[in-house]
Amino acid sequence: MTRYGLEWLSQNCYEGQKQQLVQPRILWSTQSYKEANVPSVSYLDFLETGEGLRDFLQNFLLYGIAFVEDVPATREETQKVAERISHIRETIYGKMWDLTSDFSRGDTAYTKLALDRHTDTTYFQEPCGMQLFHCLRHEGTGGRTLLVDGFHAAEQVRQNHPEDFEILSNVPLRHEYIENVGESHNHMVGIGPVLNVYPWNKELYMIRYNNYDRAVINTVPYDLVRRWYSSHRILTTELRKPENELWVKLKPGKVLFVDNWRVLHGRESFTGYRQLCGCYLTRDDVLNTARLMGLKS
Secondary structure, three states: OOOOOOHHHHHHOOOOOOOOOOOOOOOOOHHHHHOOOOOOHHHHHHHOOOHHHHHHHHHHEEEEEEEEEEOOOHHHHHHHHHHOOEEEOOOOOOOOOOOOOOOOOOOOOHHHOOOOOOOOOOOOOOOOEEEEEEEEEEEEEOOOEEEEEEHHHHHHHHHHHHHHHHHHHEEEEEEEEEEEOEEEEEEEEEEOOOOOEEOOOOOOEEEOOOOOOOOOOOOHHHHHHHHHHHHHHHHHHHHHHHHHHHEEEEOOOOEEEEEOOEEEEEOOOOOOOOEEEEEEOOOOHHHHHHHHHOOOO
């Protein structure tokens, strides 16, 4: 016979599970994030101490972004930082990638143009869960990175426009990436709602938002097309509010980790030569590392 305590039974009863969050988070606007004064973790503490790694993961889980400072400005050292918490997820862009101005690629990231806020790999059926950026070199002006807490914006929609939140979390959308240049031949398709929630407690766990890669609206029922556009516009308006924009200037030594299921990123246009390296990480591995360190994720 197995015995269970009343506290355990209360926490794990059917109704009790509906009240529990899978992952606690702190939603933020520009002001609230700056006021929180979230500390970065140094390169040596991150690599060599459990405390440094734990502090980093705690920041990442709560805010969806985290920084490691004083990283040697090389691709090899950046990879070492990435592999501290996860296997690198190899994609059509390889393992470690370099972003420079390369107009032969079909992705707008390989230009000097400004990029509006978006999440990456929406054209994957399971978008990459985490990515990192490290600016190895920039000889010019501009190029600041834009960060927006998509969950904060989505929760504003849920509170103020609940019917629109329901539409965005139930109606699937198709994203597509087609590339036939040189040796790069790819045709990727991902289908899913813009807002993804757990069915039992309605907790938001992923936002899939990218107007660059949105395909033909042929997965939206005819009678909902107009309403879907209206709902999407409401979310877009929230995402584009200046008070939700966090601008960060990346520089050599400063590595940025982004939760690609939560935080949208973009950039302002830039001049001169700019080299950015980074990679995608396996989400399950990151969360596994966090749980092994006693963090709820």
